[in-house]
Amino acid sequence: MTDDDNPPRRRGLGGEKKPTINDVARLAGVSKKTVSRVINQSPFVKEETRENINRIIAEIGFSPDPQARGLAFRRSFLIGLVYDNPNPQYVVNMQLGMLDAMRGSGYELVVHPCNRNNPTFLADFRRFIERQKLSGVVLTPSVSEDDRVKVILDEIGCAYIRIASVPVDEPAHIIVSNDRQGGRAAARHLAELGHTTIGFISGPPSFRSSHERRGGFDEELKDRKLKLPDDYVMQGAYTFESGVSCGTELLKLSPQPTAIFAANDEMAAGVLHAIRRAGLKCPEDVSVVGFDDFQIASSVWPPLTTVRTPTREIGRMAAEKLIGATDADDDDENPREAAPATSPALVVRDSTGPAPR
Amino acid sequence: MTDDDNPPRRRGLGGEKKPTINDVARLAGVSKKTVSRVINQSPFVKEETRENINRIIAEIGFSPDPQARGLAFRRSFLIGLVYDNPNPQYVVNMQLGMLDAMRGSGYELVVHPCNRNNPTFLADFRRFIERQKLSGVVLTPSVSEDDRVKVILDEIGCAYIRIASVPVDEPAHIIVSNDRQGGRAAARHLAELGHTTIGFISGPPSFRSSHERRGGFDEELKDRKLKLPDDYVMQGAYTFESGVSCGTELLKLSPQPTAIFAANDEMAAGVLHAIRRAGLKCPEDVSVVGFDDFQIASSVWPPLTTVRTPTREIGRMAAEKLIGATDADDDDENPREAAPATSPALVVRDSTGPAPR
DNA sequence: CTGAAAGCGCTTACAG
DNA sequence: CTGAAAGCGCTTACAG
Numbered sequence: 001m002t003d004d005d006n007p008p009r010r011r012g013l014g015g016e017k018k019p020t021i022n023d024v025a026r027l028a029g030v031s032k033k034t035v036s037r038v039i040n041q042s043p044f045v046k047e048e049t050r051e052n053i054n055r056i057i058a059e060i061g062f063s064p065d066p067q068a069r070g071l072a073f074r075r076s077f078l079i080g081l082v083y084d085n086p087n088p089q090y091v092v093n094m095q096l097g098m099l100d101a102m103r104g105s106g107y108e109l110v111v112h113p114c115n116r117n118n119p120t121f122l123a124d125f126r127r128f129i130e131r132q133k134l135s136g137v138v139l140t141p142s143v144s145e146d147d148r149v150k151v152i153l154d155e156i157g158c159a160y161i162r163i164a165s166v167p168v169d170e171p172a173h174i175i176v177s178n179d180r181q182g183g184r185a186a187a188r189h190l191a192e193l194g195h196t197t198i199g200f201i202s203g204p205p206s207f208r209s210s211h212e213r214r215g216g217f218d219e220e221l222k223d224r225k226l227k228l229p230d231d232y233v234m235q236g237a238y239t240f241e242s243g244v245s246c247g248t249e250l251l252k253l254s255p256q257p258t259a260i261f262a263a264n265d266e267m268a269a270g271v272l273h274a275i276r277r278a279g280l281k282c283p284e285d286v287s288v289v290g291f292d293d294f295q296i297a298s299s300v301w302p303p304l305t306t307v308r309t310p311t312r313e314i315g316r317m318a319a320e321k322l323i324g325a326t327d328a329d330d331d332d333e334n335p336r337e338a339a340p341a342t343s344p345a346l347v348v349r350d351s352t353g354p355a356p357r
Numbered sequence: 358m359t360d361d362d363n364p365p366r367r368r369g370l371g372g373e374k375k376p377t378i379n380d381v382a383r384l385a386g387v388s389k390k391t392v393s394r395v396i397n398q399s400p401f402v403k404e405e406t407r408e409n410i411n412r413i414i415a416e417i418g419f420s421p422d423p424q425a426r427g428l429a430f431r432r433s434f435l436i437g438l439v440y441d442n443p444n445p446q447y448v449v450n451m452q453l454g455m456l457d458a459m460r461g462s463g464y465e466l467v468v469h470p471c472n473r474n475n476p477t478f479l480a481d482f483r484r485f486i487e488r489q490k491l492s493g494v495v496l497t498p499s500v501s502e503d504d505r506v507k508v509i510l511d512e513i514g515c516a517y518i519r520i521a522s523v524p525v526d527e528p529a530h531i532i533v534s535n536d537r538q539g540g541r542a543a544a545r546h547l548a549e550l551g552h553t554t555i556g557f558i559s560g561p562p563s564f565r566s567s568h569e570r571r572g573g574f575d576e577e578l579k580d581r582k583l584k585l586p587d588d589y590v591m592q593g594a595y596t597f598e599s600g601v602s603c604g605t606e607l608l609k610l611s612p613q614p615t616a617i618f619a620a621n622d623e624m625a626a627g628v629l630h631a632i633r634r635a636g637l638k639c640p641e642d643v644s645v646v647g648f649d650d651f652q653i654a655s656s657v658w659p660p661l662t663t664v665r666t667p668t669r670e671i672g673r674m675a676a677e678k679l680i681g682a683t684d685a686d687d688d689d690e691n692p693r694e695a696a697p698a699t700s701p702a703l704v705v706r707d708s709t710g711p712a713p714r
Numbered sequence: 715c716t717g718a719a720a721g722c723g724c725t726t727a728c729a730g
Numbered sequence: 731c732t733g734a735a736a737g738c739g740c741t742t743a744c745a746g
Contacts, residue, residue, distance in 0.1 A: 068722090072741035
């Protein structure tokens, strides 16, 4: 063995090698620094020079190496999505939304599911962010609601956007989903249908959205002088099974609720099972409202009346904001601006009807 | 302005900067090349030296910069997931499985949804792979079944694993899911319940799994001398809506089928709606079998008998194989070995029952 | 408006 | 078993 070690190496075929900044510089008859200026949109390049360089770049199909840029810039061109949300559709919609904004930007999306209950969670998170030198990271509930995570990001100096149902941070770092409004919409709908004996199934208390959805529901009922007694409120876990069991309990109450609002679609689907097992009918005996409007809402029978959250849109806004903040001057953050917000919307289907007389 | 241009720059706080290979080398009193050897597990380092270096690495919390390694290695430490599968749960399970294998390996997961119908699809795909110099990429159906994609990957010299229901490639490049077996299991179950008039709803022909699931179903029925006439076969699209419409058509046939096998859970859920709208009951009048065992299967009423595919497991195997192939010697690929395969399993719930008399 | 030199943090080839 | 030099493809500071 005349050579040294044998480290992992790649197959190395691939035809002619990719053009580099040096090729562009040579062809354009300028220094590579000038090419670099064009790549990075510096205003200090003569229009003519810029055009010539851009032409050559297009001609030879040059595209700057993200690795090399990353090394020189001391940060990667990666944007992270950190989530611990159990719902696959939420996750995928989020990813799609972020990619909508990232397409053509040169950034790539790195996904990082995590578990806040894991004892090494914070250490792992820190290592991930530091190692990868992410350009920015988007956090979804419930990780987004963990202030220890914020502290780490501030320490490292990594840009971030937190998705949350309330403004838990400065406007520059957040996109709010206004779940409270959604809760109000659900209550309004049921009240307008004449329901007065209503049950509620909350999500787990570790999710801020649980409190918001319930809070909005409560408020609207109160505004309409309707009561939501404590025993008509059950604590679920945002899972199908918890919907079944909480629904079963609610239906045992006397007087029996004529409507149930479950804080997400999974649980609402579970309530439908509980209704059927109790020998009752939806919506004739009991109306049901969900929250999210994921696929499951339209697949169950009867199709669920629910509150739609614009998840993909939120993802797009988050990534846009991140890219804008990173590419712009640091001073561009405008702290006086309000946090961008989206609004949920009621979707009426077949699981709700007039209160039985 | 005494300085030059003002390129995007990061907040730059972050306290002391991260230790580099030079720090380790200095502290250990060796050259950085020796540290590099330790990082890359070269055998040509004295045991004592190695231990000393590893101790120092742990002490100061050194972790090699992926960007710098990437630049020197001429490849990134990123693994891609390219998908055009419409089902969120499939996508998320796949990601989780891949991450199971990637945890602690130093690789990160970059997601890349795509649309094969987009005219720029192939060009975009090539650019993505070339630019990012991915360590490897996992392709899921139906992109995984596109041979033009394989050609591009071979040209570029990027490692890849294709997930498919049949061995469409050399064993080194594939993980097979054996959907045919699953189709057989569905047929066997229905036959054993005494059904003889059976309907089938296929997936879109662009998915190989459509043909496999149907093929297995056909074979098993034939083995048992049962017929599946052409008009008892409908072409669906793996969507809920197509399940509703195909189910509706099947129920108009005379004699009416007493059982329907839909090639995925979404469509099976749609069939349940069709049954209900026709004033029939499941499973008393019509039994239904799905495929995948995603969440929807247990959320609908009645909970679906279905065929479970180990998606997460498949994802884990794929990433493991990719990492193994990349880190090992190139000649390590063993082309005589069979392609790793997984088996689907029947899950019996409440949507199937004995054939009505 | 433009460039020559040095550097980002690693690895490769070559020597010993 | 170990190291000094050069290089991966970009950008930064400094000059002009």
